[in-house]
Amino acid sequence: MVAAAQVGAPATPTRAWSEPVAFAAMVLLLVVLPAFVYPVFLMKALCFALFACAFNLLIGYVGLLSFGHALFFGWAGYVSAHLAKVGQLSFPFWAGGWQWIVIPLPPLPPELAILGGTATAALLGLIVGSIAIRRQGIYFAMITLALAQMMFFFAVQAPFTHGEDGIQAVPRGRLFGLVDLSNQTNMYITVAVIFLASFLMIYRIINSPFGEVLKAIRENEPRAISLGYRTERYKLMAFVLSATFAGVAGATKAIVFQLASLTDVDWPMSGEVILMTLVGGLGTIFGPVVGGFFVVTMENYLTSIGQWVFVVQGSIFVFCVLLFRRGIVGELARHLRVRL
Amino acid sequence: MFEIFGVSSQALFGQLLIGLINGSFYALLSLGLAVIFGMLNIINFTHGAQYMLGAFVAIFLLQYAELGYWWALIVAPLVVGATGIVIERLFLRWLYQLDHLYGLLLTFGLALILEGTFRNFFGSSGLPYSVPPSLTGGQNLGFMFLPNYRAWVVAASLAVCLATWFVIERTKLGSYLRAATENPTLVRAFGINVPRMITLTYGFGVGLAGLAGVMAAPIYNVSPQMGANLIIVVFAVVVIGGMGSILGAIVTGFGLGLIEGLTKVFFPEASNTVIFVVMAVVLLIRPAGLFGRST
Numbered sequence: 237m238v239a240a241a242q243v244g245a246p247a248t249p250t251r252a253w254s255e256p257v258a259f260a261a262m263v264l265l266l267v268v269l270p271a272f273v274y275p276v277f278l279m280k281a282l283c284f285a286l287f288a289c290a291f292n293l294l295i296g297y298v299g300l301l302s303f304g305h306a307l308f309f310g311w312a313g314y315v316s317a318h319l320a321k322v323g324q325l326s327f328p329f330w331a332g333g334w335q336w337i338v339i340p341l342p343p344l345p346p347e348l349a350i351l352g353g354t355a356t357a358a359l360l361g362l363i364v365g366s367i368a369i370r371r372q373g374i375y376f377a378m379i380t381l382a383l384a385q386m387m388f389f390f391a392v393q394a395p396f397t398h399g400e401d402g403i404q405a406v407p408r409g410r411l412f413g414l415v416d417l418s419n420q421t422n423m424y425i426t427v428a429v430i431f432l433a434s435f436l437m438i439y440r441i442i443n444s445p446f447g448e449v450l451k452a453i454r455e456n457e458p459r460a461i462s463l464g465y466r467t468e469r470y471k472l473m474a475f476v477l478s479a480t481f482a483g484v485a486g487a488t489k490a491i492v493f494q495l496a497s498l499t500d501v502d503w504p505m506s507g508e509v510i511l512m513t514l515v516g517g518l519g520t521i522f523g524p525v526v527g528g529f530f531v532v533t534m535e536n537y538l539t540s541i542g543q544w545v546f547v548v549q550g551s552i553f554v555f556c557v558l559l560f561r562r563g564i565v566g567e568l569a570r571h572l573r574v575r576l
Numbered sequence: 577m578f579e580i581f582g583v584s585s586q587a588l589f590g591q592l593l594i595g596l597i598n599g600s601f602y603a604l605l606s607l608g609l610a611v612i613f614g615m616l617n618i619i620n621f622t623h624g625a626q627y628m629l630g631a632f633v634a635i636f637l638l639q640y641a642e643l644g645y646w647w648a649l650i651v652a653p654l655v656v657g658a659t660g661i662v663i664e665r666l667f668l669r670w671l672y673q674l675d676h677l678y679g680l681l682l683t684f685g686l687a688l689i690l691e692g693t694f695r696n697f698f699g700s701s702g703l704p705y706s707v708p709p710s711l712t713g714g715q716n717l718g719f720m721f722l723p724n725y726r727a728w729v730v731a732a733s734l735a736v737c738l739a740t741w742f743v744i745e746r747t748k749l750g751s752y753l754r755a756a757t758e759n760p761t762l763v764r765a766f767g768i769n770v771p772r773m774i775t776l777t778y779g780f781g782v783g784l785a786g787l788a789g790v791m792a793a794p795i796y797n798v799s800p801q802m803g804a805n806l807i808i809v810v811f812a813v814v815v816i817g818g819m820g821s822i823l824g825a826i827v828t829g830f831g832l833g834l835i836e837g838l839t840k841v842f843f844p845e846a847s848n849t850v851i852f853v854v855m856a857v858v859l860l861i862r863p864a865g866l867f868g869r870s871t
Contacts (some may be wrong), residue, residue, distance in 0.1 A: 254767065303676045367856050370863040374619045374676045375815055382812040385805075386852035398618060428743060503808065514681065546692030553685025557678050558670060 248368025254574035255439075258522055266428050276426045277536065278493070280433045283489040285528030287435040288492050288512040289438050290481030293508075296516070296519030297442055298474045299454035300369075303377045304384025305482050307364065308357040310501025311387065312483035313490035316353030318396055319344045320491060328398075336421040346417055350430075357483020358476055366473030369468060372457075384506060391501045402497030406490060415489070427488060434484055439521060441477060450474055482509075504546075509536045509547055512558045522576050526564050589720035591837040597726055597795065599833020601627075603811045603826045604788040607737055610819045611744070614757045615774050618668060620677030623810070624803025626692035626782045630656050630789025632694065633797040635703055639794035645708035648790050656786025657779040664778040668816050669771070687804075694800035698847035702797025729791050736787065737826045744822055753777065812855045818868020828866060 269278055287309055294300050323341040328334050344352065368379045391397050408417035417423045434473075441447050452460045453467050460467050490496040499505065508531060516527025538545050556563065562570060569576040605623060612620045620626075633655050634648035644652065671679050712721040720844045744750040756763045756770050764770045782832065789803075796802060817828030832851050839850040846853070858866060 263693055294675075298677075301680065303680075357601065367859050370859050371815070374613075376682060377677065377680055378619065378811040378815050379855070380863075382815065382852050382855055385808045386849045389848040507688070510681065510684075543692050543696040546688045550685040550688030550690075550692060553688065554667065554682055557685065561674075561678070562758040567615070 240352040253570075254572070254576055255521065257391060258576055262525065263432065263523070266432070268425055272520040275420050278423055279427045279492045279531070280489070281529045281532040283485045283492065284432050284509075284512060285525040286488075287482055287485035287509050288516065288524030288528045289435060290478050290485060291509045292513045292516075292518065292520075293438055293441065293480040294474060295513060296523075297447060297450045297454060298471060301377045301510075302368075302380040302470065302475075303503075303506050303510070304364065304380035304382075304408040305383035305478075306501050306503065307380075307387045307504060308360055308479040308482040308506035309486035309489075309509070310496070310498075311360055312353035312357040312486035313496040313500050314353075314391065314397050314403065314467050316349040316487035317406040317490040317494075317496035319352045320349035320409060321338050321403060321406045322396075336345075340482065343407070343409075345413060346411055346426075346491050350484065350491060353487025354480055354483040354492065357486065358480040359378050361476040361479025362472075364546075365472045365479070369471045369475065376405075381503065383566075384501075385503060388498070388501050388503070391498060397419065397496070397498075398485070400417070400498065402495055403490075404495055406496070408491055408494060423492060427492060430484065430488055434481055435520030435525070438481060444523065446470070459571065502528070508549070511553060511556075515552060515563055517569075517576075518561075520563065520565040520569060520576055521561050523565035530564070579861070585719045586721075588841055591841045592834060593720070593726060593837070594840070595833045595835070595837020596830065597833070598836060599830040599855055600730050601792060601806070601829075602810055602813045602833055603737050603829025604733050604791075605806070606813045606825045606829050607740060607822065608781040608784035609814055610817075610822060610825045611740070611784075612778055613783070613819050615753065615777040616664075616668065616679070617676055618671065618683065619676070619811075620778075620781065621680055621683035621807065622663070622686045622690065623782065623785050624805075624807030625687040626656050626660065626785040627789040627792070628694065628798075628800060628803040628805065629659070629690065629803065630786030631705070631793040632698075632789075633786065634793045635639050635705055635788045635798055638705070645790070645794070648793075649787070652790045653783040656789070657783030660777040660782035661775055663782075664775050664847075666777065667761050669737065669774075687807075691800050691804060698800055700799065700801065702799035702802070705793035705798050707794040725794060729795070729830040732791065733788070734830075736784070740784070741822045741826065751755065789797065809851055812851050816851075816855050816858050816865060818865025820865075821867040824865075824867025 266282075278403055283561055287305070291305050293304065311353075319341070321343060323343040325339040325341060327339075328338045329337060364380065364383050369378055369382065371379060381415070387412065392399055396403075408423060410416050411422070411426060415422050415426070417426060440563060442450075449460065449470050452463075453470060457467055486500060489500070512527035512531045513524050514527070515530050517523030534548070535545060541548075560567070565576050605627060609620055609623055612618065612623075630652045633652040634645070637643040637648050637651060666684055667686070669678065672683060711725040711728050714721055716722075716729075742752060752763065752768055753773065756768070756773055760770045792802070795869065813832055814825070814827055816832065817824045819825070835854065836847060836850055840847040
């Protein structure tokens with residue numbers, strides 16, 4: 237079956253000057269903004285923007301809607317917080333009764349903690365991805381949602397996550413043993429560098445031959461198969477990459493806020509990242525960044541209205557799906573006739 | 577009293593009964609999802625919120641109109657179905673030409689709006705709804721105590737499920753419905769008003785969710801988030817059963833409820849996750865689902 241309208245932007249023709257210019261503007265903003273805006277807020281927005289970029293890699297360029305990306309974001313946060321605060325790893329295994337293998341590690345420096353969280357997200361992405369890509373479309377969304385909910389219950393029950401309390405008072409530590417991250421400026425620069433590096437990597441992936449195959453799968457999977465591509469493998473690889481970058485975002489956020497909690501693994505978080513990407517523009521490069529900043533700013537202003545936040549979020553969903561499917565950046569790109 | 581595998585019969589059958597009750601709700605909800613998906617090609621994420629709405633309508637009827645459970649059982653599904661028809665006319669009908677995923681996103685947004693509104697007015701704590709007087713008490717079956725209301729829920733939902741199956745698979749109306757699912761253009765050419773059938777199907781599907789909500793009200797607390805977690809489990813049930821067959825949805829719903837009940841007896845830590853584990857195993861062995869046609 238050929239779907240009439242695909243998720244994500246249609247392929248735009250030539251590569252243009254617009255992308256480097258927009259990127260330069262973004263870097264400039266990241267340099268200038270801390271003088272005007274509270275850095276903790278900026279760091280939060282950057283983490284969510286990266287999370288949305290990771291998510292967009294899947295929905296925007298492969299056309300797969302994952303409803304469970306909080307799983308990678310939240311679990312990377314838990315592992316990174318645990319490594320930075322405790323370090324010691326214990327794995328249960330079954331040998332007639334539950335036993336524990338204990339790997340005695342000291343609390344790790346932040347770069348290794350983030351790396352550990354990211355590796356966990358990649359591994360989870362491999363497991364979840366290889367189950368979920370067995371079905372397409374609507375089923376894919378339901379399967380990822382269900383598996384994420386399963387891992388949410390693990391997070392509630394596993395002792396190391398401390399259930400409702402979460403892992404609190406995580407030390408930010410010293411980056412490479414040199415840079416003191418408890419200094420807000422140092423932390424901001426670190427987060428900005430992680431964000432920009434990941435952003436460039438995602439950009440590179442999208443514009444590589446691999447990325448072109450992904451777009452071919454999005455447009456017409458049977459045709460990609462008939463051209464000889466093993467689309468399952470490409471989809472799995474894209475899923476793992478998306479989970480990995482979501483993990484980078486989650487692990488970094490845990491270090492910045494010195495906290496890993498159930499909020500980050502629960503399904504509303506999966507919904508939020510979809511909202512960010514949708515508002516910014518599915519299948520655009522800068523859309524998720526704009527969407528991430530938009531949603532985080534909105535929630536910042538709306539903290540006083542309590543539960544109405546869900547109503548506002550829901551209304552934005554309805555509005556975007558019915559009338560604003562290209563999103564902010566998608567509309568902008570269309571009016572300026574450039575690629576963004 | 578006797579024991580089975582070191583578990584008292586009271587505990588075992590008690591949990592199996594709870595499993596059967598949960599299974600009734602899984603079956604009713606996944607049946608509605610399957611019917612809606614068949615006609616609209618939309619996975620209705622609002623289903624959980626509409627189940628919650630049904631329970632709240634029952635409470636409102638009691639508070640403001642002093643109409644009890646039996647009235648609620650008739651009125652609430654009609655109210656929820658009517659709101660469903662409004663939703664279909666206002667929002668969903670614009671999406672039929674688009675990718676299925678937009679339907680999921682839109683109904684997700686609607687679910688957030690509904691649940692957020694109710695949470696704002698009623699908080700997170702639940703409201704009680706009492707069992708109707710004619711169904712209080714229970715039977716002592718010797719090996720377990722069976723509350724009348726729970727027996728009623730299992731019997732009633734089974735009856736509703738089978739009636740739905742009968743209407744869709746064995747009547748003229750059902751044959752139109754199945755034909756329109758296969759090829760709407762051709763059915764329209766025969767002079768049947770397919771858009772109206774689509775609207776009514778959505779109303780009927782969410783009406784089933786409202787009915788489930790009323791039946792659940794005396795068992796679980798009525799709270800704004802009662803549907804949110806349930807709908808995720810029901811999605812897993814739908815993935816396991818596959819949406820191709822009505823009977824499949826019913827059997828899978830009851831079966832998984834029982835499996836969940838058994839897990840509560842023998843390995844309680846896993847009772848929250850067992851359905852998701854079953855889903856993963858089924859996907860590895862039979863990707864199309866137990867009753868599904870391959871896509």
